[in-house]
Amino acid sequence: DIQMTQSPTALSASVGDRITVTCRASQRISNLLAWYQQRPGEAPNVVIYEASKLQSGVSSRFSGSGSGTEFALTISSLQPDDYATYYCQQYKSYPHTFGQGTKLEI
Amino acid sequence: QVTLKESGPTQVKPTQTLTLTCTFSGFSLRTGGMTVGWIRQPPGRALESLAVIYWNDDKLYNPSLRSRLTITKDTSQNQVVLTLTSVDPEDTGTYYCARRNILAGHYATWGQGTLVTVSS
Numbered sequence: 001d002i003q004m005t006q007s008p009t010a011l012s013a014s015v016g017d018r019i020t021v022t023c024r025a026s027q028r029i030s031n032l033l034a035w036y037q038q039r040p041g042e043a044p045n046v047v048i049y050e051a052s053k054l055q056s057g058v059s060s061r062f063s064g065s066g067s068g069t070e071f072a073l074t075i076s077s078l079q080p081d082d083y084a085t086y087y088c089q090q091y092k093s094y095p096h097t098f099g100q101g102t103k104l105e106i
Numbered sequence: 107q108v109t110l111k112e113s114g115p116t117q118v119k120p121t122q123t124l125t126l127t128c129t130f131s132g133f134s135l136r137t138g139g140m141t142v143g144w145i146r147q148p149p150g151r152a153l154e155s156l157a158v159i160y161w162n163d164d165k166l167y168n169p170s171l172r173s174r175l176t177i178t179k180d181t182s183q184n185q186v187v188l189t190l191t192s193v194d195p196e197d198t199g200t201y202y203c204a205r206r207n208i209l210a211g212h213y214a215t216w217g218q219g220t221l222v223t224v225s226s
Contacts, residue, residue: 034212
């Protein structure tokens, strides 16, 4: 299995801050990576796919970058609605493995 | 509009078999490139892919659970069924089904999830 390692696992930030979460794959996955946002009690929702493509309907404050083994999710100007847990996921090979999550808190 | 919804028991006893059904609408599993996968999440923990079924009936399983998992589809009913045998408390969690088009790669639409507790 491809291992996905996220950092940090928890992050405190204020409204208006810019934050970056990183994700490292244990082997090269090209750009076959998605980022999901999960609010408490809800299912995950994709925000970024193919490492840098913004899902339709998602705020342009979200952006993704990276290729190969190193990836990043950046949220500019945090809004109250952004406080959630974020997961990266590779879909290069099955099982499609997820990172351990980054909990973004106020 | 694409929707998926999971259904099944909320509680099962250790050693029993868990059967979950994903009923979907807004797409067909007869369409080339379409897949439906199952993903679970133990309480307070990360997501884990379990199994995926393709439009052509190909199936992939998480190797760590392969001996206990079976995924099937009923295209006429727009349903995908997951069975997990010999459950134990470690199988407690929320189980999600989600749609994935292999051309896109990511899971674009998820069901709301169903919480299953394994306890005697």
